[in-house]
Amino acid sequence: MSLSSPCCLSQLAASGVGVLLALPVFGIFAARRALGSRLIYAACSAVCAGLAGVALITLLAPAARLEPVEIPIGLPLARTFLGLDPLSAAFAVIINLAASIVSGYAIGYGAHAREPQRIVPFYPAFIAGMNLVLLAQDAFSFLVGWELMSLASWALVVSEHRSAENRRAALVYLIMASGGALTLLLAFGLLAGAQGGYSFEAIRRVGAPGVGPIVLLLALVGAGSKAGLVPLHAWLPLAHPAAPSHVSALMSGVMTKVAVYGFVRLVFDLAGPPAWWWSVPVLLIAGITALLGVLYALMEHDLKRLLAYHTVENIGIIFIGLGLALAFEASGLRAAAALAFTAAIFHVFNHSLFKSLLFMGSGAVLNATGERDMEHLGGLIHRMPVTAVAFLAGCIAISALPPFNGFVSEWLTFQAILLSPQLPQWVPRLLVPAVGATLACSAALAAACFVKAFGMTFLGRPRSKAALGAAETDRWSQIAMLILALLCLLAGILPGFVMDSLGAATQMAVGARLAPQSALAWLRIVPIDLHRSAYSGLFVFVMIVLAAATTAFAVRRFASHALRRSPPWDCGFPDASPATQYTAGSFAQPIRRVFGSVVFRAREHVAMPKPGDTAVARLRVELRDTVWDGLYAPIIRLVEATAERLNRMQFLTIRNYLTLVFAALVALLIIVGTWR
Amino acid sequence: MSYDWLIQLAQTALVLALAPLLSGVTRKIRARLLRRQGPSVLQPYRDLLKLIRKETVIAENASWLFRAAPYLILATTWVAAALVPTFATGLSSLDAAADIIVIVALLGTARFLLALAGLDVGTSFGGIGASREMLFASLAEPAMLMAVFTLSLFAGSTQLSSISAYMLGPGYSVNISLALALVALIIVSIGENARIPVDNPATHLELTMVHEAMILEYSGRHLAVIEAAAAVKLLLYLSLIACVFTPWGTAVAGAGALAYAIGLIAWAIKLAALAFLLVVFETAIAKMRVFRVPEFLGIALMLGLLATILLFVAKVSR
Numbered sequence: 001m002s003l004s005s006p007c008c009l010s011q012l013a014a015s016g017v018g019v020l021l022a023l024p025v026f027g028i029f030a031a032r033r034a035l036g037s038r039l040i041y042a043a044c045s046a047v048c049a050g051l052a053g054v055a056l057i058t059l060l061a062p063a064a065r066l067e068p069v070e071i072p073i074g075l076p077l078a079r080t081f082l083g084l085d086p087l088s089a090a091f092a093v094i095i096n097l098a099a100s101i102v103s104g105y106a107i108g109y110g111a112h113a114r115e116p117q118r119i120v121p122f123y124p125a126f127i128a129g130m131n132l133v134l135l136a137q138d139a140f141s142f143l144v145g146w147e148l149m150s151l152a153s154w155a156l157v158v159s160e161h162r163s164a165e166n167r168r169a170a171l172v173y174l175i176m177a178s179g180g181a182l183t184l185l186l187a188f189g190l191l192a193g194a195q196g197g198y199s200f201e202a203i204r205r206v207g208a209p210g211v212g213p214i215v216l217l218l219a220l221v222g223a224g225s226k227a228g229l230v231p232l233h234a235w236l237p238l239a240h241p242a243a244p245s246h247v248s249a250l251m252s253g254v255m256t257k258v259a260v261y262g263f264v265r266l267v268f269d270l271a272g273p274p275a276w277w278w279s280v281p282v283l284l285i286a287g288i289t290a291l292l293g294v295l296y297a298l299m300e301h302d303l304k305r306l307l308a309y310h311t312v313e314n315i316g317i318i319f320i321g322l323g324l325a326l327a328f329e330a331s332g333l334r335a336a337a338a339l340a341f342t343a344a345i346f347h348v349f350n351h352s353l354f355k356s357l358l359f360m361g362s363g364a365v366l367n368a369t370g371e372r373d374m375e376h377l378g379g380l381i382h383r384m385p386v387t388a389v390a391f392l393a394g395c396i397a398i399s400a401l402p403p404f405n406g407f408v409s410e411w412l413t414f415q416a417i418l419l420s421p422q423l424p425q426w427v428p429r430l431l432v433p434a435v436g437a438t439l440a441c442s443a444a445l446a447a448a449c450f451v452k453a454f455g456m457t458f459l460g461r462p463r464s465k466a467a468l469g470a471a472e473t474d475r476w477s478q479i480a481m482l483i484l485a486l487l488c489l490l491a492g493i494l495p496g497f498v499m500d501s502l503g504a505a506t507q508m509a510v511g512a513r514l515a516p517q518s519a520l521a522w523l524r525i526v527p528i529d530l531h532r533s534a535y536s537g538l539f540v541f542v543m544i545v546l547a548a549a550t551t552a553f554a555v556r557r558f559a560s561h562a563l564r565r566s567p568p569w570d571c572g573f574p575d576a577s578p579a580t581q582y583t584a585g586s587f588a589q590p591i592r593r594v595f596g597s598v599v600f601r602a603r604e605h606v607a608m609p610k611p612g613d614t615a616v617a618r619l620r621v622e623l624r625d626t627v628w629d630g631l632y633a634p635i636i637r638l639v640e641a642t643a644e645r646l647n648r649m650q651f652l653t654i655r656n657y658l659t660l661v662f663a664a665l666v667a668l669l670i671i672v673g674t675w676r
Numbered sequence: 677m678s679y680d681w682l683i684q685l686a687q688t689a690l691v692l693a694l695a696p697l698l699s700g701v702t703r704k705i706r707a708r709l710l711r712r713q714g715p716s717v718l719q720p721y722r723d724l725l726k727l728i729r730k731e732t733v734i735a736e737n738a739s740w741l742f743r744a745a746p747y748l749i750l751a752t753t754w755v756a757a758a759l760v761p762t763f764a765t766g767l768s769s770l771d772a773a774a775d776i777i778v779i780v781a782l783l784g785t786a787r788f789l790l791a792l793a794g795l796d797v798g799t800s801f802g803g804i805g806a807s808r809e810m811l812f813a814s815l816a817e818p819a820m821l822m823a824v825f826t827l828s829l830f831a832g833s834t835q836l837s838s839i840s841a842y843m844l845g846p847g848y849s850v851n852i853s854l855a856l857a858l859v860a861l862i863i864v865s866i867g868e869n870a871r872i873p874v875d876n877p878a879t880h881l882e883l884t885m886v887h888e889a890m891i892l893e894y895s896g897r898h899l900a901v902i903e904a905a906a907a908v909k910l911l912l913y914l915s916l917i918a919c920v921f922t923p924w925g926t927a928v929a930g931a932g933a934l935a936y937a938i939g940l941i942a943w944a945i946k947l948a949a950l951a952f953l954l955v956v957f958e959t960a961i962a963k964m965r966v967f968r969v970p971e972f973l974g975i976a977l978m979l980g981l982l983a984t985i986l987l988f989v990a991k992v993s994r
Contacts, residue, residue, distance in 0.1 A: 378798065379737065379798070381739045381740075381741060381796075382737070382739060392741075396785070396788065399784075399788060400781065400784075401781055401784050401785040401788055402778060402781050402782055402785060407781055411777055411778070411781075414777055414821075414825075414834075415834070417825075418825060418828055418829065418834065420988070421829060421987070421988050426989075429988045429989060430985065430988065430989065432988065433822075433825070433981065433984040433985045433988050434981070434985070436821075436822075436825060436984070437818055437822055437977070437980075437981045437984075440817065440818035440821040440822065441814065441815075441818045441977075443817070443818075444784070444813055444814040444815075444816075444817035444818055445814045447784060447787070447788050447810065447813065447814075447817075448810035448811070448813065448814050450788075451788060451791045451792060451795070451806060451810050452810075454792060455791070455792055455795035455796075455806065456795075459739070459741070459792060459795045459796045459798070460795055460796065460797070460798030460803075461737060461798035522773055524773060531833055531835070531838055532832065532833045532834070532835070532838075533775050533777075533833060533834040533835060534773065534774075534775065534835070535773070535774060535775065535778060536773040536774065539773035539774065540755065540773065540774055540778060540782070543755045543758070544748075544751045544752055544755050545751075547750070547751035547752075547754045547755050548747045548748055548750075548751035551747050551750050551751060551754075551901060552747050555728065555747075555897050555900075555901065558728060559728035559729070559896075559897040559900070560728065560729050560730060560731060560732070560896065560897065562730075562731035562732065562896075563731070563732045563733075563734065563896075564731055564732070564733045564734075565733075565734060565735070565736050565738075566733050566734075566735065566736065567735065567736060568735035568736070568737075568797045568798075568799050568893055569733075569735070569799075569892060569893055570797075570799040570800070570801055570892065570893070571801055571892065574799065575800075578798065580799075580800050581798045581799065581800060581803060582795070582800060582802070582803020582804065582806070582807060586803065586807065587803060587806070587807045587810075588807075589807070590807055590808060590811040590966070590967070590970075591810075591811050591814065593967065594811065594815075594967075594970045
């Protein structure tokens with residue numbers, strides 16, 4: 001058996017996951033020593049790099065269909081299949097690349113953990129769970145991997161268990177995760193049908209008729225809650241920041257992508273051919289998610305929570321692409337579907353890069369200052385120059401600005417939106433321009449959000465002693481962040497290679513692929529045809545560099561070289577106190593006034609003392625989370641009220657219990673009897 | 677082919693060279709409308725020269741970002757302006773490299789950097805400018821994109837040369853969507869170039885300024901570069917409107933020298949006319965309160981969205 005044969009590759013990948021599954025056992029002992037946890041992280045990084053390599057070979061190999069390997073362990077009646085097909089391989093590359101770099105960061109960052117034994121054993125299990133989901137070729141292993149991923153990440157969220165806030169986050173996360181897994185279980189159950197063939201192969205072959213719409217809804221709830229679709233996002237901004245930063249990077253940058261994979265696998269691969277109206281709920285929810293996510297992020301002053309909310313926005317952008325792909329595929333517009341799907345998966349890739357980068361940067365800041373609140377940061381560009389450069393690259397990339405990578409995927413999404421007048425149905429035709437406007441709005445708001453995030457954290461003057469005394473982070477972290485920053489730039493200026501790599505996955509999902517891109521002149525990308533649109537990131541990048549160099553040269557040649565440092569001018573009223581600077585709150589205030597008064601029912605309360613009174617004036621801003629108030633709070637109240645009622649059942653006599661059991665049995669028998 | 681490159685290079689150089697002249701002309705027209713004599717149209721060049729000869733003073737705690745930002749802002753704005761067909765269109769090297777969405781996004785990059793530069797020193801004015809600029813952008817940029825989408829849907833392309841060719845071609849007819857997009861684009865141009873009623877380029881009255889507040893700490897050569905970028909941006913917007921809505925006279929790639937000469941003259945006339953209209957509008961209206969501006973820009977967004985939806989509904993796929 002040669003190394004490049006598909007079967008061998010699947011086995012390699014499976015054994016990689018096996019290694020990851022074994023690492024937690026070593027982690028329990030290794031975590032006692034700093035060197036031990038470093039070794040575990042290094043091993044994770046190496047295994048992930050290997051898995052990414054294997055997946056990349058699978059993705060680029062011409063063999064379209066790979067045979068899954070049957071694993072002799074697992075549930076007694078169901079057979080376990082592991083393997084990589086193009087779809088899972090594409091996601092496996094994305095996820096393992098990011099996970100490998102994040103693990104590299106953790107070699108340095110993990111050393112600062114207060115209780116490493118609460119983190120180190122679960123970390124490899126978390127990565128193993130995500131890989132198991134991708135490798136799974138049957139419903140059981142998929143769900144086992146999904147649950148492993150959820151539980152391991154839950155353990156990591158609760159690792160800093162002393163703060164009540166984190167414990168609450170972990171509880172909310174656990175409830176949402178179990179709900180999500182339940183819906184996925186139902187979805188697979190429906191797909192498998194009465195025969196109960198749980199391997200994906202069998203599901204595809206049998207193709208249970210008529211369950212498609214229900215599977216779509218279940219996937220939207222199950223995978224969507226993991227990914228953070230509004231209104232199921234509530235756990236995400238609580239749980240992601242609560243974990244240590246390298247885990248936050250994995251949860252936000254990587255785990256949400258596994259959720260997207262779950263959705264794609266269920267809806268595009270297993271649920272059968274889509275109907276056009278499937279796209280409507282997806283597009284609606286995605287548009288709302290993109291806009292609400294960024295507005296939430298703008299209102300947030302906690303750096304890590306801002307990033308977590310921003311993940312919600314990006315998930316919205318990804319689902320916009322997926323919704324478009326569904327609409328096009330259902331109408332037989334295969335080329336357009338391929339474009340929309342490529343845009344979505346490209347954004348998955350991009351987001352895994354820059355969100356991991358930004359969370360790593362926020363971890364470095366947290367480590368150096370002990371602060372997550374931007375109101376207490378500032379001026380870190382002087383004290384943490386490398387982190388600042390990497391973080392800036394991430395900010396530009398996530399704001400969808402050229403020449404970085406975030407722009408390319410949004411550009412592709414816009415191109416897909418511009419194709420939608422071809423759709424024959426009226427509803428998506430009316431919906432898509434509105435979704436396009438939301439996407440444009442959220443891109444512009446994202447720029448505002450990241451001006452705030454970078455400006456308040458790294459620019460200006462330090463707002464606290466902690467920020468003043470910050471020092472640069474360790475070497476491992478710096479290198480990991482710089483690699484990701486470089487990848488963000490490279491994916492932005494050489495997008496053709498990424499798009500070509502995604503070809504096989506796109507072919508599998510929507511039955512068509514984009515024409516090869518990377519061989520075109522100037523490495524430009526031409527999604528449809530040259531007369532319609534083209535973009536060359538390389539050309540734009542070279543032009544910007546040339547223009548900047550020309551200007552700098554001209555200024556150097558002709559301008560005065562004199563430079564003097566002096567106190568700031570500030571219209572003649574410079575104030576020495578850093579408190580006079582704009583804060584995160586004041587930066588977002590105009591946006592809060594314009595957008596937030598409706599969405600968040602934002603109210604400002606001013607307590608102004610009477611003239612002559614020397615008491616302090618106070619401004620209090622009240623923001624309501626309308627989604628929580630409208631959806632979650634009533635459910636919580638209902639559950640509590642029901643629990644209160646049922647409480648009496650704890651104190652019955654044995655006779656009462658026996659009666660109850662008998663009644664329940666009779667009731668069930670009657671139901672079963674009438675059902676037949 | 678090499679000919680194309682030459683024209684492209686000339687176009688790139690021209691947008692930078694003529695930008696200060698355009699702002700000189702607008703100032704002159706404005707002064708005449710206010711019954712003032714006004715400075716010479718060459719005054720912006722003299723201002724730039726004066727600025728680059730002066731010593732540069734920067735704040736003690738300014739970082740490298742503050743010093744690098746002007747060059748990057750000018751570079752991105754300049755590249756964006758070079759991508760707009762001015763006197764010649766259909767230059768293959770550029771068409772194949774970037775479309776109008778890229779132009780909008782490049783301006784976004786410039787704005788992003790400018791806002792960061794405004795926050796760098798840590799003064800309250802820098803913050804106020806950056807915050808308001810990003811607020812305005814959060815409405816102006818989508819409005820611009822919606823207007824762009826309308827044009828793209830008409831022409832079946834996001835490339836400016838194709839759009840301009842479509843407007844000249846037989847398929848074109850006067851259309852309500854097009855008119856809505858034009859109004860949206862004009863409103864965005866006013867907002868993005870810090871003109872009255874959104875912002876006042878001439879003021880240094882603290883609470884009314886947005887763009888000037890961000891660049892308050894700049895001086896000397898840095899200020900000169902930023903001023904040049906602002907002038908290029910104005911030229912870009914006027915060229916863009918001229919290229920799309922009045923494409924007459926523009927030379928097509930490969931045409932003879934005469935066509936290029938006609939193209940140049942036509943471009944100059946169009947710019948002057950648009951500058952005149954801009955200034956007339958500006959002098960006829962008063963500056964708005966800051967929180968009226970989102971409503972003004974929101975109108976542009978709504979118009980752009982309406983134009984696109986009308987097209988999506990009406991258009992038979994092409």
